[in-house]
Amino acid sequence: MHIPTVLAANVEHFQVLVALFLMLAAAKLMAEIFERLRQPAVVGEILAGVIIGPSVLALVKPDDIISIIAEFGVIFLLFNVGLETKPQSIFKVGGRATAVGVLGVILPFVAGYFIALAWEGNFAEAMFIGAALVATSVGITARVLGSMGLLDTDTAKIILGAAVIDDILGLIILSLVSSVSKGSVSPAALAKTAAAAIAFTVFVALVGSRVINRLAPRIAKLKLDKPFFTLGLILCFGLSVASAYVGVAAIIGAFLAGMALAEATEENHGMHKLTSGVTEFLVPFFLVNIGMQLDLSIFRETSTVVLALVLTFFAVITKFIGCGLGGYGLGAQKMAQIGVGMVPRGEVGIVVAQIGLSLGVIEPRFFGAVLFMAVATTLIAPPFIKFFYTFDRDGDGTPDEPEDVDISGDFARIG
Amino acid sequence: MHIPTVLAANVEHFQVLVALFLMLAAAKLMAEIFERLRQPAVVGEILAGVIIGPSVLALVKPDDIISIIAEFGVIFLLFNVGLETKPQSIFKVGGRATAVGVLGVILPFVAGYFIALAWEGNFAEAMFIGAALVATSVGITARVLGSMGLLDTDTAKIILGAAVIDDILGLIILSLVSSVSKGSVSPAALAKTAAAAIAFTVFVALVGSRVINRLAPRIAKLKLDKPFFTLGLILCFGLSVASAYVGVAAIIGAFLAGMALAEATEENHGMHKLTSGVTEFLVPFFLVNIGMQLDLSIFRETSTVVLALVLTFFAVITKFIGCGLGGYGLGAQKMAQIGVGMVPRGEVGIVVAQIGLSLGVIEPRFFGAVLFMAVATTLIAPPFIKFFYTFDRDGDGTPDEPEDVDISGDFARIG
Numbered sequence: 001m002h003i004p005t006v007l008a009a010n011v012e013h014f015q016v017l018v019a020l021f022l023m024l025a026a027a028k029l030m031a032e033i034f035e036r037l038r039q040p041a042v043v044g045e046i047l048a049g050v051i052i053g054p055s056v057l058a059l060v061k062p063d064d065i066i067s068i069i070a071e072f073g074v075i076f077l078l079f080n081v082g083l084e085t086k087p088q089s090i091f092k093v094g095g096r097a098t099a100v101g102v103l104g105v106i107l108p109f110v111a112g113y114f115i116a117l118a119w120e121g122n123f124a125e126a127m128f129i130g131a132a133l134v135a136t137s138v139g140i141t142a143r144v145l146g147s148m149g150l151l152d153t154d155t156a157k158i159i160l161g162a163a164v165i166d167d168i169l170g171l172i173i174l175s176l177v178s179s180v181s182k183g184s185v186s187p188a189a190l191a192k193t194a195a196a197a198i199a200f201t202v203f204v205a206l207v208g209s210r211v212i213n214r215l216a217p218r219i220a221k222l223k224l225d226k227p228f229f230t231l232g233l234i235l236c237f238g239l240s241v242a243s244a245y246v247g248v249a250a251i252i253g254a255f256l257a258g259m260a261l262a263e264a265t266e267e268n269h270g271m272h273k274l275t276s277g278v279t280e281f282l283v284p285f286f287l288v289n290i291g292m293q294l295d296l297s298i299f300r301e302t303s304t305v306v307l308a309l310v311l312t313f314f315a316v317i318t319k320f321i322g323c324g325l326g327g328y329g330l331g332a333q334k335m336a337q338i339g340v341g342m343v344p345r346g347e348v349g350i351v352v353a354q355i356g357l358s359l360g361v362i363e364p365r366f367f368g369a370v371l372f373m374a375v376a377t378t379l380i381a382p383p384f385i386k387f388f389y390t391f392d393r394d395g396d397g398t399p400d401e402p403e404d405v406d407i408s409g410d411f412a413r414i415g
Numbered sequence: 416m417h418i419p420t421v422l423a424a425n426v427e428h429f430q431v432l433v434a435l436f437l438m439l440a441a442a443k444l445m446a447e448i449f450e451r452l453r454q455p456a457v458v459g460e461i462l463a464g465v466i467i468g469p470s471v472l473a474l475v476k477p478d479d480i481i482s483i484i485a486e487f488g489v490i491f492l493l494f495n496v497g498l499e500t501k502p503q504s505i506f507k508v509g510g511r512a513t514a515v516g517v518l519g520v521i522l523p524f525v526a527g528y529f530i531a532l533a534w535e536g537n538f539a540e541a542m543f544i545g546a547a548l549v550a551t552s553v554g555i556t557a558r559v560l561g562s563m564g565l566l567d568t569d570t571a572k573i574i575l576g577a578a579v580i581d582d583i584l585g586l587i588i589l590s591l592v593s594s595v596s597k598g599s600v601s602p603a604a605l606a607k608t609a610a611a612a613i614a615f616t617v618f619v620a621l622v623g624s625r626v627i628n629r630l631a632p633r634i635a636k637l638k639l640d641k642p643f644f645t646l647g648l649i650l651c652f653g654l655s656v657a658s659a660y661v662g663v664a665a666i667i668g669a670f671l672a673g674m675a676l677a678e679a680t681e682e683n684h685g686m687h688k689l690t691s692g693v694t695e696f697l698v699p700f701f702l703v704n705i706g707m708q709l710d711l712s713i714f715r716e717t718s719t720v721v722l723a724l725v726l727t728f729f730a731v732i733t734k735f736i737g738c739g740l741g742g743y744g745l746g747a748q749k750m751a752q753i754g755v756g757m758v759p760r761g762e763v764g765i766v767v768a769q770i771g772l773s774l775g776v777i778e779p780r781f782f783g784a785v786l787f788m789a790v791a792t793t794l795i796a797p798p799f800i801k802f803f804y805t806f807d808r809d810g811d812g813t814p815d816e817p818e819d820v821d822i823s824g825d826f827a828r829i830g
Contacts, residue, residue, distance in 0.1 A: 010766065014659050016483050021652035028645050035638035065480055068431050147640065223450035225562065226695060230443050233696060237436035244429050273685070277692025280641060281648060351425065 019060045020069070020285065026052045027284035040382035042143050045284055046375065049291020062292045066285065071250065073286030074139045074347060076279040078251040079236045081142045081160065082258020083265065083272060084151050087209045090161045090259070093154065097161025100326030104162065104342050105169045107322035108133035111314040116366065119307050124181040125366060128356040131177045132370045133315050135170040137346025137378060138163035139251065143283065144382045145341075150389055155327070155334050159341040162323065164252055166342070168197050171247050174352060181361040193247055200246045201256070204239065208260030216264040228271040232261055249348070290346050294375045298368030307365065308372040315373050316380060319343045336388045343381040349374035434475045435484070435700065441467045442699035455797035457558050460699055461790070464706020477707045481700065486665065488701030489554045489762060491694040493666040494651045496557045496575065497673020498680065498687060499566050502624045505576045505674070508569065512576025515741030519577065519757050520584045522737035523548035526729040531781065534722050539596040540781060543771040546592045547785045548730050550585040552761025553578035554666065555793050558698065559800045560756075568804075570742070570749050574756040577738065579667055581757070583612050586662050589767060596776040608662055615661045616671070619654065623675030631679040643686040647676055664763070705761050709790045713783030722780065723787040730788050731795060734758045751803045758796040764789035 026048035034044030052059040060066070090097070112133035116126035138160065145156050172194045179185045212219075212235075219227050235257040243253030265271050298304045324339030353370035356362035362370075441463035449459030467474040475481070505512070527548035531541035553575065560571050587609045594600045627634075627650075634642050650672040658668030680686050713719045739754030768785040771777040777785075 010659070012479060013483055013486055013665075014656070017652065017656050017659065017665060021649070021656050024652055025649050028639060028649060032637055032639045035640075041640070064427060065483060068428055068480060071428055222447055224443060224447045225450075225456065229692070229695065234436070234440050234443060237432060237439055241429070241432050241436050244425070244432065250428070250432060270688070273688045274692030274695060277644070277689030278696045280644065280689060281693045 016065055019066060022052055022060050023049070023066075023288040024284055027288050031284075040144050040386055041147065042140060042287055043379055043382050045287035046291040046379055049288035050294050050375070051291075052288070053292030053294065055294050055296040060292065062289060066289055066292075069282065070286045070289035070347070073279075073282035073284070073289075074251050075236065075240055075254040076275070076282050077139045077143060077286065078255040079232075079258040080275055080279045081146060081151060082255040082260075083232075083262055083275060084146075085157070085160060085255075085259050086262045086266075087205060087259050089152075089157050090205070093158045093161055096326070097158050098165050100158055100162035100323045100338055100342070101165025101169060103326045104136065104319050104323035105134050105166060105173070107318035108315060109173065111318045112311070115307070115311055115314060119303070119366075121363075121366060124177075124361050125356075125363070127177040127180055128352070128362050129311070129366060129370065131170070131173045132349050132352040132356070133311070133318070133345070133373070134166070134173055135345060135348035135352060136163050136166045136319070136342045137344045137348045137374075138166075138342075139286065140344035140346050140378050140381065141341040141385060143287075144385045145389070148386070148389060153337075153389075155330075155337040155341065158327065158338055160255070162326070162338070162342060164201060164255070167249050167252050167348075168194075168201060170348070170352075171197050171249075174355070175247070178355070178359065181356075181359055196246045197248045200243065201248065201252065204242075204253075204256045205259065208239075208256060209263055212260045212264045219264075226271070226274065228261070228265050228268055229274045232257070232265070232271065232275060235260065286347070290350070290375060290378055293350050293371050295368055295371055298365065298372060301365065304365045304369060308369040308376075311369050311373045312376045312380075315345060315377050316343055319377075333388060333391060337385070340381055340384045340388055343384075344378040345374040346378045347374075349377075431480055434481060437467055437475050438464070438481075438703040439699055442703050446699075455559050455801055456562065457555060457702055458794055458797050460702035461706040461794055464703035465709050465790070466706075467703070468707030468709065470709050470711040475707065477704060481704055481707075484697065485701045485704035485762070488694075488697035488699070488704075489666050490651065490655055490669040491690070491697050492554045492558060492701065493670040494647075494673040495690055495694045496561060496566060497670040497675075498647075498677055498690060499561075500572070500575060500670075500674050501677045501681075502620060502674050504567075504572050505620070508573045508576055511741065512573050513580050515573055515577035515738045515753055515757070516580025516584060518741045519551065519734050519738035520549050520581060520588070522733035523730060524588065526733045527726070530722070530726055530729060534718070534781075536778075536781060539592075539776050540771075540778065542592040542595055543767070543777050544726070544781060544785065546585070546588045547764050547767040547771070548726070548733070548760070548788070549581070549588055550760060550763035550767060551578050551581045551734070551757045552759045552763045552789075552793060553581075553757075554701065555759035555761050555796065556756040556800060558702075559797045560804070563801070563804060565804055568752075570745075570752040570756065573742065573753055575670070577741070577753070577757060579616060579670070582664050582667050582763075583609075583616060585763070585767075586612050586664075589770070590662070593770070593774065596771075596774055611661045612663045615658065616663065616667065619657075619668075619671045620674065623654075623671060624678055627675045627679045634679075641686070641689065643676070643680050643683055644689045647672070647680070647686065647690060650675065701762070705765070705790060705793055708765050708786050710783050710786055713780065713787060716780065719780045719784060723784040723791075726784050726788045727791045727795075730760060730792050731758055734792075748803060748806060752800070755796055755799040755803055758799075759793040760789040761793045762789075764792075 027045040030044035030048040031041035034041050051057055054061055109130040112130035113126045116129035141159055145151050150156055175190055175193045219231055224230055236254050239253035239257040240250035244250045319342045320339035323342040324335040327335040327338040349370060353367050357367050442460040445459035445463040446456035449456050466472055469476055524545040527545035528541045531544035556574055560566050565571055590605055590608045634646055639645055651669050654668035654672040655665035659665045734757050735754035738757040739750040742750040742753040768782050772782050
């Protein structure tokens with residue numbers, strides 16, 4: 001491509017601009033098509049990534065800068081979801097969310113472990129494949145529910161809470177698996193990692209909102225233009241950094257930051273609109289980047305194809321059943337909503353697989369199969385989420401709502 | 416810094432997050448302080464960059480990713496300004512803007528050229544220093560005027576129009592200077608570069624708005640969520656890429672994209688709010704990144720210090736006088752508004768210097784002095800912009816407005 005020589009200093013900027021333009025345009029074209037087909041726009045945007053990515057047209061190649069912008073996308077997505085989530089509403093379903101999170105971790109891990117052994121993986125490899133099946137990408141579900149205006153349903157709160165539990169358990173498993181693969185398991189170090197992650201999350205969830213509520217009158221008095229939006233951005237980045245520092249995903253920090261601000265900014269529509277501008281701008285890069293990870297070249301080997309399909313099948317089934325069981329007592333539809341809401345693995349599964357590859361623990365065929373599973377579960381779930389949230393069994397024109405079911409049931413009751 | 420080993424795959428993301436957090440927090444802290452001192456917040460945000468950058472605390476180092484995010488900042492800043500600028504309002508002051516742009520290019524170039532010769536620079540070096548003094552960073556002025564709600568004044572329109580002319584002339588000079596430094600000047604190639612830049616800008620400015628206005632009813636009917644915002648983002652990126660491709664700055668494309676949408680989205684406050692969310696998020700990185708470029712180590716050599724100060728002095732004076740003269744007939748206050756509005760060199764001067772350095776044409780001491788000039792002019796201008804836009808000579812409680820002055824005067828009249 002012709003680029004004026006005088007701009008040589010800016011060639012990299014130019015290429016990034018071109019890549020982002022193509023990602024945005026492709027995402028929104030596909031979103032429009034999917035909306036017209038009454039399918040979830042997220043699926044269209046992820047498929048846009050598959051199409052422009054290395055597997056098909058090879059117009060854009062995932063790289064560091066794109067993956068960082070993609071991460072900003074999911075960070076703001078969870079920040080935005082947090083803004084609409086009052087801490088109390090999550091605490092209320094805490095026991096239930098824990099049940100969903102725990103059950104949704106055990107079953108997929110076991111399935112991944114044994115599938116990898118069946119495909120002649122070694123012990124460390126099997127542990128890694130198990131770990132890769134554990135982590136839910138809650139961003140996808142949050143996006144679908146958000147665009148349907150359903151983030152304030154009971155089951156949405158349970159899914160969000162369970163995703164936090166899920167991420168912490170995922171961290172612990174990943175730490176365990178990584179140290180196994182290095183041949184040295186230190187229970188003390190593991191306990192420290194787990195304790196730091198849990199302490200951080202619980203502390204911020206409990207204290208964050210109170211601190212912000214108390215400071216709100218002072219924040220409003222700042223001379224700074226748009227004080228709540230500005231403080232929100234700083235808190236979002238700050239807690240993302242802090243949570244990455246203690247080892248949980250940056251998006252958990254972003255979610256906690258949003259939740260801390262939820263009460264104080266509830267009526268602050270201007271601030272929410274500004275934040276959602278950033279989110280709407282960045283999220284397409286997150287979705288397209290997931291699609292671009294799909295590597296169809298694994299389909300050259302039949303055994304890898306079968307592995308990828310089996311892995312995907314069990315990734316869906318075990319999360320659906322495990323998390324659905326966590327919702328036992330809420331009725332079949334809500335159990336299905338929870339189950340399907342936890343299915344997408346998205347960027348989290350991909351990151352686990354990348355760590356396994358970088359540690360030299362997993363073979364390329366396993367890596368390829370996990371990538372396929374991560375993208376496929378993310379594409380499969382949204383239509384089912386839409387279905388189970390709009391399905392109307394009793395024909396009264398609204399989705400079925402089992403009445404008066406106690407959704408605050410704790411783990412003990414169903415455990 | 417401790418980072419859990421399992422996150423090794425994400426160390427780079429972590430570091431970027433930390434850097435952006437520090438930039439944002441420092442920028443907004445300084446903005447608050449400057450607002451309290453009744454000084455322009457932009458100056459505080461640029462100084463935040465000086466403080467956390469390599470010159471002082473060395474907390475954050477400018478790098479590729481930061482500079483790309485900074486560029487997004489100025490792209491969205493100009494896109495946002497474009498959204499508030501109807502094409503007609505710029506066309507009306509076209510002759511005047513051309514006069515301002517041309518005069519504001521000639522004087523600084525000549526000054527830079529002779530200063531470099533006086534400091535024993537060679538011919539190619541002198542040409543480059545001249546070129547570095549030419550380019551105005553309109554983002555800074557637009558930011559100050561925008562935050563004062565003065566973007567719809569006559570002089571703001573003249574400054575915006577002149578900045579477009581200025582950028583095109585800057586491109587032509589830079590092409591000329593680059594080919595001189597390579598020892599081969601091709602008038603045909605130069606003419607082609609100039610023609611492409613002018614044709615692109617004029618074509619988009621004339622046609623863009625009409626096309627969008629005609630398509631507006633169809634855009635509104637898209638199934639896509641937030642259709643105008645989404646199309647706006649795509650157009651902004653698309654025209655940024657296109658303008659970079661023909662050789663003018665990406666921000667010119669972004670400004671033209673905003674302007675094309677200005678009429679169709681005039682009443683669309685939701686869309687403007689979403690866009691300004693993105694702008695407010697990204698602009699601090701642009702400002703802080705400018706400040707981080709300042710390299711105080713040049714102050715070790717007295718002759719370089721003097722060079723930097725002389726360069727800065729003449730950079731301010733020649734733009735102020737040159738552009739001010741372009742406003743001849745509008746009265747002293749408006750002339751001063753225009754003159755001071757064109758003073759900041761910001762990122763544009765820095766890019767020219769970087770190109771000179773990468774071509775091996777300019778020595779490090781000249782590079783350091785130009786960086787100093789670019790940052791210093793950007794820090795000096797905002798308080799004066801504020802002053803000349805709020806100065807009230809006749810004591811009637813409002814800024815002086817020379818009445819009934821014809822601001823559409825063309826270049827011929829004053830030439």
